[in-house]
Amino acid sequence: MKKQDFKLFPGTYLQGxxxxxxYKVIRKLGAGACGAVYLCHNLQGEKVALKVGxxxxxxxxxxxxxxxxxxxxxxxxxxAFIxxxxxKAPSLQVFPFYVMEYVEGVPLSDFLRGKSKEWIGICTIQLLTDLEHLHKAGFVFGDLKTDNLLMSNSKVRWIDVGGVTAxxxxxxxxxxxxxxxxxxxGSRKAEPSYDLFAVTMIMLEMVQPNKFEKGAHPRRTLAAKLASSNDLKPYHSLIAGVWKGKFQSASEMKQALSYIVMKRAKGTPVSRKQIKAQKHSSDWGELLALSAVAGVFCGFSIFSFWI
Amino acid sequence: MKAGRLKQILLLTDGCSNHGEDPIAVAALARNQGVTVNVIGVLDDRQKEKPQGLEEVESIAEAGGGVSQIVYQKSLSQTVQMVTRQAMTQTIQGVVNKELQEILGEGQSIEELPPATRSEVVEVVEDLGEACELEVLVLVDTSASMQHKLPTVKEALYDLSLSLNARTGSNQFSIYTFPDVKHTIRRVIKWTPELGEINGVFSKLSSGGYTPTGPALKEALYAFTEKPIFRSIQDGEDPYEETGF
Structure with a gap:
């Protein structure tokens, strides 16, 4: 028995x-492999996301x-699950649905447009922080891709957890x-390193949104793409390391990435980070001067005591 | 509930059968024997419209209790593994539904359970799909129009083995091609847990012109049932008991 395709129009009411x-349908948010997601109002008039399949x-x-x-x-x-x-549709067919928190945000690519390149590292660190928690709970994300991510208040959020696997x-x-x-x-076994690979592909996509196919020599294709992307230069060895299986957990990769992001801040010409760094060094100067004065004073008092 | 053994025939073709018995009837027979038949129709990447006769693809799979897809070459890999997994889930769901009917009465199925109960049942189905043993007999149409698609087919089969071998349950694969002048089908890879290097498998050209899908499916069914039945007699268990057929 095959179910007919259906369409929900704005203003339609759905009752469980x-x-x-x-729930009252406001508009369609998107369609996935097994259903469509709609922005809806619940009885209290709050915005929720509803998926019908x-x-x-x-x-x-x-x-x-x-x-x-x-x-x-x-x-x-x-x-959040709601x-x-x-x-039961007017056609009398029954469609399963579920309701979840409506995450308001923009796609990663829109968010990054016009932003400085350091956001690549920052978004990736955010992603790895969430993965760290998920992996510690005994699961991997699985189908990790930009389509499943939203930037909400400058923070990466997952919007589809359908691929999460033990x-x-x-x-x-x-x-x-x-x-x-x-x-x-590597294999398609659910291991933390499976997600880490997907993270590197998201990084590649952040600097060149056009997807490409593997060709006759998949590994060579990837290596060439990486080598040709200048914006990812600071991360080249990190990404190549992930591909070689150097990192077994999100924590390890995050640590390595944080190191690069911090280090890079010194080299960039005029960024807020550097101003901060300069402030830091002037702090240092002050401290040095202060301790020198204190030292002199101390020496002087010892000297006067000795006299 | 223990994870059982699932048996599938995966037919890869690009045209309509034109010789011998009706493949739809053979597929129905296979289903009856506890073997699911999945069919993938492979289109040329340049092909704009669906060629005639490919409706047969859907009918064969439907009669065989399996899943069908018509795809372009470039998405063959992802489709092959998806179809296989979908069919596994479908078979297991069928068994679970049957059990539910025995417990709860006619007309009951997973879909009709209240959400709280359904939530638990689908986890059981998922667990069985992860842990069950799987046997896939791949039957590849190597008639003239399929020739240039065979490298993609090879790649897709390697990919299938990659996907399925990530499961906890064990797998067995074998590959047959058709048509073969003498025996209708030709075995090119005997039962093996992994489809790693399958170079040169499809090297021999079949004489074009006729596509005996029905007879080929029937031979595949024989080839299929010989081994498992023999083994299960040794094991002393009914091969169809667990899959519910």
């Missing part, structure tokens, strides 16, 4: 069959993940461009 909650098992697995990862160890990872239910299992969803298996850099 089990919980009875009602056809495959009820798959939708339920997403809900299970969402419940788990709205909060891991007190850290907000995915959008409700799960079935909707460590040690097979990655259940992936997108070839971000998949290390596709590029010949």
């Amino acid at each position: 069959k089990w919980n009875g909650h009602q 056809k495959d009820s098992s798959r939708m339920m697995l997403e809900v299970n993940m969402l419940k788990k990862f709205s909060k891991v160890q007190g850290v907000k990872l995915g959008p 409700d799960v239910d079935d909707w 460590i040690g299992r097979a990655i259940k969803e992936y997108t070839e461009f971000y998949d290390r298996g596709y590029w010949g850099f």
Whole structure:
């Protein structure tokens, strides 16, 4: 039995069959592999994101993940879970849906447009911080890609946790461009390093938004792309290290990246960081002068005591 | 519930059958024997419209209890693994639904459970999909029009093995091609847990002109059932008990 495709128009009311909650459709936010996401108002008039699909098992697995990862160890990872239910359409067909927090934000590429290049490092560090928490909880993100990210108040947020997989299992969803298996850099087993590879591909995409295919020699294609991107120069050895499997955890990669980001601040000509650094050095000067004065004074007092 | 053994035939073709018995009937027979039939129709990257006769792809998979897709060469890898996994889930869901009906009565299925219960059942299905044993017999149409697509097919099969071998459960793959003048199908790779280096597999050209999809599927079914039945007799268990057929 195949379900018909459906379209929800602004103004439509959806009511859950089990919980009875009602939602009013405002507009479509996007469509994914197994359903479409709509911006809705709940009865209180608050904005929520509602996903309707056809495959009820798959939708339920997403809900299970969402419940788990709205909060891991007190850290907000995915959008907060609100409700799960079935909707009986006017056609009498039943469609599963779930409701989650509406994350307001802009796509990563829009956010980075016109921003200084140091944001590449900063966004990546943010991403790695979230991954650190997820990995510690025993899961990998799986289908990590820019489409699944939003910048909300200058902070990276995940908006789709459907690919989250328990460590040690097979990655259940992936997108070839971000998949290390596709590029010949390892297996599709859910390991923290699987996500780290995807992070490097997101970094590549941050500086050159055009995706490319693997060609006859996938590893060589990647190496050439990396070598040709000037904006990623400070990160070349880090990224190559990830590809070689040098990093086993998000923490390790984050540490290495933080080191680069900090170090780079000294070299850039006029940035806020450098002003800060200069301020730092003048602080140093003051301290030095102060201790010299104190030293002289101390010497003088000893001298006078000795007299 | 214990993770069982799932059996699938994966048919890769680009045209309509034109020789021998009806492939849809053979697929229905396979399903009855506990073997799921998945079909992927492979289009040329330059092809604009769907060629005629490819509706058969969907009908064969439907009769075989499997999944079908018609795709361009460039997305073949991702499709092959997706179709295989989808079919696995579908089969397991079928078994679980059957059990549910026995417990809860006719007309019950995972979809109709209240969300709280459904939430637990789908996790069980997911766990079974991760842990079950899987046997995939790949049947590749090597008639003339498929020739230049074979390198992509090879790549996609390697990729399939990469995806499935990341699971906890074990896998067995074998590859057959058709048509073959003498035996309808030709075995090019016998049962193996990994499709690593499969160079030179499709080197021999088949004489073009006819596409005996039905007879090929039937041979594949024979080739398929010989081994598992023999093994399960040794194991002393009913091969279809666990998959619910």
